[in-house]
Amino acid sequence: xxxxxxxxxxxxxxILVIGACSGxxxxxxxxxxxxxxxxxxxxxxxxxxxxxxxxxxxLVLSVTGEDEYSAQAKVQVNNGMIESEWLxxxxxxxxxxxxxxxxxxxxxxxxxxxxxxxxxxxxENLEGEFVLSEETLGKMIGYTYAFSTSDSQIVAxxxxxxxxxxxxxxxxxxxxxxREFIDKIQTPSQDLQMMYHLSMYHIYExxxxx
Numbered sequence: 001x002x003x004x005x006x007x008x009x010x011x012x013x014x015i016l017v018i019g020a021c022s023g024x025x026x027x028x029x030x031x032x033x034x035x036x037x038x039x040x041x042x043x044x045x046x047x048x049x050x051x052x053x054x055x056x057x058x059l060v061l062s063v064t065g066e067d068e069y070s071a072q073a074k075v076q077v078n079n080g081m082i083e084s085e086w087l088x089x090x091x092x093x094x095x096x097x098x099x100x101x102x103x104x105x106x107x108x109x110x111x112x113x114x115x116x117x118x119x120x121x122x123x124e125n126l127e128g129e130f131v132l133s134e135e136t137l138g139k140m141i142g143y144t145y146a147f148s149t150s151d152s153q154i155v156a157x158x159x160x161x162x163x164x165x166x167x168x169x170x171x172x173x174x175x176x177x178x179r180e181f182i183d184k185i186q187t188p189s190q191d192l193q194m195m196y197h198l199s200m201y202h203i204y205e206x207x208x209x210x
Contacts, residue, residue, distance in 0.1 A: 029053075029119060031128040035103065037147050040086065043093025045071075045149075047084040047101065053077045054118045058106040059141065063087060065099030065149075096149050105141035107134075166195060175199040175206075 035049035047061055057077040061084055064070045073084040089095070108116055108123035119125050122138030132142035162185070169177045178199040182192050 027120075027125050028127050029125050031126055031130045031141065033103070033130050033141070033143050035082075035101065035143070035145070037101070039094075039149065042088075043149065045087040045094055047073075047082070049082045050080055051077060051082060052080065053105075053141070054115050055079065056112045057115050057119075058111060060104050060106065062102045062104070063099055064102075066095050066097030069094065069099070094149050098146055098148050100144065100146045103141060103143040107137040107140065109137070162192070166192070170195075173202075175202040179203065 029052070031051070031053060033049060033051045033053070035047050038046045038048065040046075045063070051057075053059075055077055059075050059077070059082060061073045061075060062070070063072070067089075069089055071087045071089075073087060075082045075084050087094075105111075105123075108119055108121060111119070120138075123131075123140055124138060126139040126141070130141055130143045131139050133139050165181060166178055169175070169181065176199075179196060182188055182196045182199075185192065188196065
């Protein structure tokens with residue numbers, strides 16, 4: 001699952017970079033940014049995302065939420081992707097509730113030269129809905145969205161439970177049981193659908209050998 005998710009994010013990041021190169025005016029960069037939150041079993045939090053910002057662009061992720069929670073992480077763009085460290089609440093998981101993520105960029109003037117060459121010394125080449133103009137610092141990234149730990153945690157637990165079951169059948173070559181198990185899922189993900197077709201292939205292959 002982790003490998004497939006990484007491939008999907010990489011594919012999307014390539015599309016964003018191509019779109020940025022082919023669109024908008026000369027020298028401008030229409031910023032694209034998509035971020036997803038992820039939780040582990042302890043309810044610690046991590047963010048991953050894709051963007052067409054240049055490599056080594058420095059960003060700051062700030063999270064606020066329940067029980068006056070606040071945390072911050074610094075990341076930089078690497079091949080169209082960003083990934084934060086795991087965030088916790090003094091070593092513990094986050095309590096269920098509504099949280100807000102805000103992503104900002106460091107001022108263009110303190111970004112690496114390779115980044116400034118693309119976005120401009122004052123970020124003047126940045127365009128789009130995620131771009132803010134500061135009087136003294138120039139244009140910067142400003143991205144905000146809210147999310148709920150309870151909803152995300154339920155999805156993460158259900159997904160992990162389903163794949164534990166599927167991987168158990170896969171390890172012993174029980175493709176018929178995989179097919180029957182996925183058949184019972186009302187809205188299987190694309191990855192589960194792919195596993196279903198793989199199981200059907202092996203079932204037909206085994207039947208042909210008899």
